[in-house]
Amino acid sequence: MLSSARSISPQRGLSALALALAAMGSWSYPYAAVLPNVDAGLITLTGKKGDVESAENDSNASCTIDVPAAGAGRSIDVHLNNPGSPCYELRVSSIAMSNMPPATRVLLTDDYLCDTTLGNSFDVRRDPESNKNFWVKLRTGAAGATLVEESISALTFKGFATNRSPTSGAVSQDVQVEDFGLNGGNERMTYTLSCIRITSSTNKGTIRGTYLSFPEPEWGEPFKESESEDWSCPTNSVVAGRKHSGDENGETAYQCASISKLTSSDGTWSAAFPECGINLDADYDNDQGRFKTCAEKKYDNENAGYLYFTCPANQVMLGRSHKGDENGDTQYRCGALYQGEPEDGKRVSVWPGTWSEAIKEADSEHSCPANQVMVGRAHKGDENNDTRYLCAKLRAPVDAPI
Structure with missing residues (x-):
């Protein structure tokens, strides 16, 4: 199964929150842009586009990420700085997950390449590569785990999420914050999410093909x-x-x-x-x-x-x-x-x-x-x-x- 992401309308985003995060992988892959499998787990990111410091910016945008199935045994990276991604330029404020595979890990960070080394500079307006102020490690329990839409800045605790939807009354199930790191206040976590690493579990059904080899290629004509x-x-x-x-x-x-x-x-x-x-x-x-x-x-x-x-x-x-x-x-x-x-x-x-x-x-x-x-x-x-x-x-x- 492929991991994928797509942009969605605000109305679709609300319905997708009832569907939000899914399964993962264990080597880094930088993000897919194909139509998602409706049976797969989903991660939904919601936020704004444009100048997030402008009081007149009332935009509301979302994108979804399709997650690999349990047993894939690999990692996939989703870069929000990637112009090929439907999540490109989305300034994320909240996350939701639905129908997640078991034992899936999700890393959230403002580092462009999913590193967890913290720095000491902060610029929310353009979210430059020098922003390295937070990381959060999530893990799912049983199959079908769900995270009701939650602010990124609220994920500064250790334990299972228990937040409740103010509209449907649904409660997060089997999604755990394993650990987090933060430089400065948690306001630095809003509108600065830059990379998501989704790591799926391995199981007795995990199969990996052999690595392919080929001759060293020649240089073409300039x-x-x-x-x-x-x-x-x-x-x-x-x-x-x-x-x-x-x-x-x-x-x-x-x-x-x-x-x-x-x-x-x-x-x-x-x-x-x-x-x-x-x-x-x-x-x-x-x-x-x-x-x-x-x-x-x-x-x-x-x-x-x-x-x-x-x-x-x-x-x-x-x-x-x-x-x-x-x-x-x-x-x-x-x-x-x-x-x-x-x-x-x-x-x-x-x-x-x-x-x-x-x-x-x-x-x-x-x-x-x-x-x-x-x-x-x-x-x-x-x-x-x-x-x-x-x-x-x-x-x-x-x-x-x-």
Whole structure:
């Protein structure tokens, strides 16, 4: 089963609160964006979009996260800083969970990459990557565990949640706060949730496919970075490395890995977003109902921040499209891999590792480790600023949740 997330309307959000959180996994996967399984557990996040410090901001938005089944034995990370996520830019104030699998762990934190190391800076308006002020560890008991909608800032206790819905009278069942960490007051937990790690249990039915191996891929022919619109690896091959030299007029090249007996889906292109990431000093545009993008703010490396794009869970990067300089838009093409025909029982599972260290974009070369492929990329500012990559191992299909 895939973990997934989707944005929902306020009215749907209220009904989904009666359905809210679900099951989990044990390696980190950065988030899925496919239609959820209605029989799966759900996590519902509710909050605002836009300037959360504005007294005139009365927005109400939600997204849901579909959770892996019990026995999947892996972790899946949901990054709210990921432009490919329906939870992107949601400033979360409350969480609900429904129909959760047993022995599922859920980590909530304001760290962009789900780390639990606390820092000492705080900025609620833009929630920058330097915010590292809280983490909460939840665990479900019996199958079907439910957390009635609760403020993130209220999860500063240890024990089972017993909160009650003021409308339906429903009470939380079998969801425990195992531990929490907090720097400063609990007001720092409102509108700053940035990462959720969902870890599913293992059981006697847990099956994991063998890791797949393949030859080291060759570098492709370089081409001009600013003219790389709609670029993709050849059919049935996957991005495994990228290098770039100079500015937007410099050359970019990719490694494309071909894996024996594997076929790829056609995949889909992500939403377009500025290559320069986000500008943390940008003004709020009342006409657009959002903060100005880094492209609208123009050159400002000092205040640039990453956007951590990651492919949906159990998908890999097949292509990247970009036009112009750092103010131009970037998109990524992601898709599933199969051994044979594109059927669920033949689908390859994708197990990401950790993000690479930052490297200067203008003189950068990154190849995934042996037998790994690319599933994420983050960049901020122009070519003199930094880029990071996320790679993943591949496992052969199994007749079990992935």
